[in-house]
Amino acid sequence: MKKLPYLLALLFLYNCQKKDSDAPISQITIEVQKKIGQFNDSTFVDQTLxxxxxxxxxFLTEIKNARILQVDEEYNLKTIFGGKGDGPAELSYPEAAQVYNNQLLILDNGHxxxxxxxxxxxxxxxxxxDIPDNSGFFIQNDQLFGSRYTKPELxxxxxxxxxxxxxxxFGSQNRKLTVINYDRPRVFHLFPFKNDIVAVSKNEPVIERFDLEGNKTEELYYPEYFEAYILNAKEREKTLANMRPTFSFVSDATLxxxxxxxLTVGFDESKAVTTSNHIFNFSIEDSKITLSRIxxxxxxxxxxxxxxFEVFEHKIVAFESRSYELHEFNLPKVK
Incomplete structure (x- = not known):
């Protein structure tokens, strides 16, 4: 009988852990608070990649105008980098920009x-x-880490x-998702996290973690949130047999x-349209990556x-490609 309180405590602890692990993922909807269509009388928001x-x-990478606009947090224009052309200070198909060592590094895929x-x-x-194929590259200790569609290597x-x-x-071309994109190269958005590399796949719902030597230490596969999108993609593949597209699951990502x-791509069954307006928020711990909210x-x-898009402590700024506007949202804290 002396063991009964101890056993009850263990049972209570087990039930709490089970409840936490089975708890539904928090889902919230946030409404746009501000829309920005132009920065001054002559500079308008354009396609921002x-x-x-x-x-x-x-720093806003405008792919059509082949330039990067620097604006402050009130959206006042400060500096324009580049411009369309083939000169040393000109750009062709810029895809991303980031500050490193007090310089702006611009990924110019055209050149x-x-x-x-x-x-x-x-x-x-x-x-x-080797030039990365998307914005998901980073530089750390003079090492550039990136990912490409076109390389035959890993x-x-x-x-x-x-x-x-x-x-x-490093990495692997072996796919977790094989019902679509089965013969397409894998490509990632990459982020440094402490002594690890977090890799977000663009064309399948997978997150992987590597150490700096390239050894994979974790993999998170989350296809259950894309059932309607995958089904729709399979049907589209049948109708586009001679020109099969690569179906993206991720529009953008940030840490x-x-x-x-x-920022994920999905399929709205009620409207029969493909959309990109859901952000999956994962929390990264030393030993585990978990989905905390949508x-x-x-x-x-x-x-x-x-x-x-870009995430701040209390807000999100995103480029909406139907209206050609920047949209600002208030972001509640993770509970």
């Missing part, structure tokens, strides 16, 4: 270069070795910017502290497609 925040400024600009807008230098690469050491490739935010972005439209 990437949004990067650094020290009070947003197959990463161009380094001083923050006053002048060009510093450029380099081109999908993630790394090399040192200061010497000519050989490129390291803020230990919170990973993934955030729906709403702006009153019927056909909503957010192409890129």
């Amino acid at each position: 990437d949004i990067h925040y650094h020290s009070g400024s947003l 197959q270069k990463i161009k380094a600009f001083n923050l006053d807008g002048s060009i510093s230098h450029q380099f081109g070795r 999908p993630i690469f790394a090399y040192n910017l200061t010497n000519n050491d050989s490129t390291q490739y 803020l502290g230990n919170e990973l935010y993934i 955030i729906e972005l709403q702006n009153g439209g019927e056909d909503i497609w957010y192409l890129s």
Whole structure:
């Protein structure tokens, strides 16, 4: 009988743990609070493929205008980097920009270069070795980490910017999801987290974690949230047999502290349209990545497609590609 209280305590603890693990994922809807269509009388919001925040400024990668706009948090235009052309300070098909060592590094896929600009807008230098295919690259300790669609090697690469050491490739082309995109190369958004690399797949619902040597330490597969999208994609593949597209699951992703935010593509069965307005918020711990909530972005439209976004402590800024506007949302804290 002396063991009864102890056994009851264990049973209570087990039930609490079971309840926590089986608890439904929090889902919230947030409404747009501000819409920005232009920065001054002559500079309007254009197709923005990437949004990067650094020290009070947003850097907006405009793919059609081949330039990066620097605006402050009140959306006042500060500096324009690049412009369409083939000169050293000009760009062709820029896909992303980020600040590193007090310079703005612009991923210029058209010229197959990463161009380094001083923050006053002048060009510093450029380099081109292996060039990532999307905004999900990073530089740490002079090592560039990126991912490409077109490489026959493993999908993630790394090399040192200061010497000519050989490129390291890691990851796997083996797919978790095989009902669509089964023969497509894998490509990732990459983020540094402590001594790890967090890799978010663009064309299947998978998150992987690697150490800096390229060894995979964790994999999270979450297809259950894409059942309608996968079914619709399978039907579309049948009708497009001669020109099969690659179906993207991720429009964009960003990391803020230990919170990973993934802007996903989905299928709205009630409207029979493909949309991009749900953000999956994952919390990253040293030993585990877990989905903590799903955030729906709403702006009153019927056909909503957010192409890129950035997350702050208390807000989200996203580019809406139907209206060609930046939309600002208030972001509640993770409970």
